[in-house]
Amino acid sequence: MMRSALAVAVVTLALVALWYVACVPMNVHSALTQAERDGMVVAPEGAAARRDMSAIGLALRNPAVWDETLAQDKPRLPAPHQVAAELWDTVVMKKVTSKRSLVYHGWITLSATLLGFAIGTVAGVALAVGIVHSRAMDMSVMPWAIASQTIPILAIAPMIIVVLNSVGVQGLVPKAIISAYLSFFPVVVGMVKGLRSPDAMQLDQLRTWNASRGQTFRKLRLPASVPYLFASLKIGVAASLVGAIVGELPTGAVRGLGARLLTGSYYGQTVQIWSALFATAILAASLVAIIALLERGTLRRMGMGR
Amino acid sequence: MTLVVAALVLWALAWMLNARLANGPASESRSIRLLVPAIFGLTLLAMWELLVRGLDVPLVILPAPSLIVARMADSLPILWADFVQTFVKGALSGYAIGVTAAFVTAIAVDRSDFLRRGLMPVASFVAALPIVGTAPILVMWYGFDWQSKAAVVVVMVFFPMLVNVTAGLQETTQMQRDQIRTWAATWWQGLWKLRLPAAMPFVFNGLKISSTLALIGAIVAEFFGSPIVGMGFRISTSVGQLALDMVWAEIVVAALAGSAFYGLIALIEARVTFWHPSQRR
Secondary structure (H helix, E strand, O other): OHHHHHHHHHHHHHHHHHHHHHHHHHHHHHHHHHHHHOOOOOOOOOHHHHHOOOHHHHHHHOHHHHHHHOOOOOOOOOOHHHHHHHHHHHHOOOOOOOOOOHHHHHHHHHHHHHHHHHHHHHHHHHHHHHHHHOHHHHHHHHHHHHHHOOOOHHHHHHHHHHHHHHOOOOOHHHHHHHHHHHHHHHHHHHHHHHHOOOOHHHHHHHHHOOOOHHHHHHHHHHHHHHHHHHHHHHHHHHHHHHHHHHHOOOOOOOOOHHHHHHHHHHOOOHHHHHHHHHHHHHHHHHHHHHHHHHHHHHHHHHOOOO | OHHHHHHHHHHHHHHHHHHHHHHOOOOOOHHHHHHHHHHHHHHHHHHHHHHHHHOOOOOOOOOOHHHHHHHHHHOHHHHHHHHHHHHHHHHHHHHHHHHHHHHHHHHHHHHOHHHHHHHHHHHHHHHOOOHHHHHHHHHHHHOOOHHHHHHHHHHHHHHHHHHHHHHHHOOOOHHHHHHHHHOOOOHHHHHHHHHHHHHHHHHHHHHHHHHHHHHHHHHHHHOOOOOOOOHHHHHHHHHHOOOHHHHHHHHHHHHHHHHHHHHHHHHHHHHHOOOOHHHOO
């Protein structure tokens, strides 16, 4: 673990350094235009002459503007410190109830995610139990469950939002339904695998103890499925978050992390887009980490800990 | 009202038929295994039609399947143009670039243990993120046309594929690697003859996951800006016009394209990884 920690740190630092280096050619065109307007001498003169030149060539010929490329207002590629500053500003320096606070927007998205995740998990576990215990359900539903994973569900998100809006269901619930759908299938597939994981010897053992189907389910199948459930929950929670964010896009929502992405792209506020993206990333990572912690604790208490 | 009752009766009859088939003597045979989900799917379609007509559901909420099929038949040129723009130009090109780049990176990373241990956690982390959020940024960099959609697909496909190929390259046992060393194989020969074939189950797992992500990426990226053609464009504008039968027609095309793409990869996988336990019938 410690050896990996050093490797991960080195790779992350290298990626951040690469990011800084990439900022210079990405922003050099607009930096040179701005510098020329401010009266600096740039090579070559005139935006028309520079338009078709390669960005790297321009950057190498004008080292004086490198500082400028890392500090623009609306850069093509914001520098890491700009994104970090925006994150700090909107997370820590704003009141949590302010409409400019990323915590506020994050909570809007998170509430839809959690509601959808809960619905999807409960429905998924129920369907998995049905599939394992009824052969008709197994043969008719499972192929469709697997096939539906190849269908781009996110493409239906706009329609679901608009249709539900037109029947008066707005705000949290439509997004939660998309999240529920996205987390539903990983949970079904994982739970079915888990509920079927006890081997023949264990199932026979319970038969010799005269266990009914319900008792076999409660005492053998359900505990055996817990590792598989947690693996699916990790996938499901990430999928729910994506669903909630995509659910905020179609009707031009004004609240939520997806809405921040959208308004940033409408108004050309690139730093806002990047900070919303990083907030989403941090949220996704935190949710998966919380489930991983719950998994370790639960498995340890059940005696399946590693 | 009669239509609603008919729908419920149909459901009950089809369920009884499926129960009879699934628990009967021939339930393991190939034809029954295809027939039962087919009956289930067709029953759902029939119930949809009957319930929508019986309950008089407005067109702007949920169109009946017959209307969707009629709309598809009417709009074949539009559907085809959208399909070419989104799937062929956007998703497929991004898929090819992303998968190749991930493959090459995985082989490069495999040579250095340090690099692998550092990159894998980062790549797994990025693979779990909502990459569709990068769509507005990439549209800003690459413009409205299919290139930005291909770029979104590349980013979405790269990290899951990288994680899978790297995991696959670790799949050989020590004895297998020693064996090929005793035969004086160079690193490249060992890669080509032992480690790549052994990695194929993971590679195909990555390819299958990436195929679904590619289509999702191409469609959702079009929500952020696209020329007046494309499946995502058609869906979002048809939703705005409340022409929901067109939306469903596009969804059917997307579903067919996604399933066909996935099925093709699964077919190639069955040929290439014939030796793997998961391919046993």
